[in-house]
Amino acid sequence: xxxxxxxxxxETRLYNALNDQLRSRHGITASQFEFxxxxxxHPGARVGDLAEFFAIGVGATSKGMDRLEARGWIRRTxxxxxxxxxxxxxxxxxTALANAAETTFTAISTLIRAALAPEQLQAAAxxxxxxxxxxxxxxxxxxxx
Numbered sequence: 001x002x003x004x005x006x007x008x009x010x011e012t013r014l015y016n017a018l019n020d021q022l023r024s025r026h027g028i029t030a031s032q033f034e035f036x037x038x039x040x041x042h043p044g045a046r047v048g049d050l051a052e053f054f055a056i057g058v059g060a061t062s063k064g065m066d067r068l069e070a071r072g073w074i075r076r077t078x079x080x081x082x083x084x085x086x087x088x089x090x091x092x093x094x095t096a097l098a099n100a101a102e103t104t105f106t107a108i109s110t111l112i113r114a115a116l117a118p119e120q121l122q123a124a125a126x127x128x129x130x131x132x133x134x135x136x137x138x139x140x141x142x143x144x145x
Contacts, residue, residue: 018108026101032073033105035064036090036098039074044087046079057143073097 019030039045051061065088068074073094076086135141
């Protein structure tokens with residue numbers, strides 16, 4: 001399936017380009033940026049919420065949060081509804097970093113816009129959204145732990 005190979009290779013190249021730019025401009029990785037941006041837009045999320053959204057394991061997500069917390073970008077607060085979990089929120093430093101890195105993320109999107117005509121981009125976005133919705137609905141590729 002050429003489509004699958006092209007999809008994966010495009011994602012890898014775009015992610016690598018984003019990662020390189022975020023590292024050089026902000027000292028963070030693409031995955032750290034994704035976590036920070038998600039927490040900025042969803043304050044009070046739990047580790048399990050992030051793991052589900054990003055389709056990664058809870059253990060890997062928790063370790064990622066430990067790293068962000070150690071750098072002073074997030075804080076954990078007790079979850080009043082469940083003593084076994086914490087709520088995650090950005091610190092002021094984490095918010096400023098997420099906002100600054102957002103400009104780099106937006107600039108990378110020019111690579112996509114340069115390669116595709118507007119109608120192609122819209123069709124690709126719709127197709128990927130439909131594919132993602134179907135995969136998530138059927139829990140395809142959801143990690144076990």
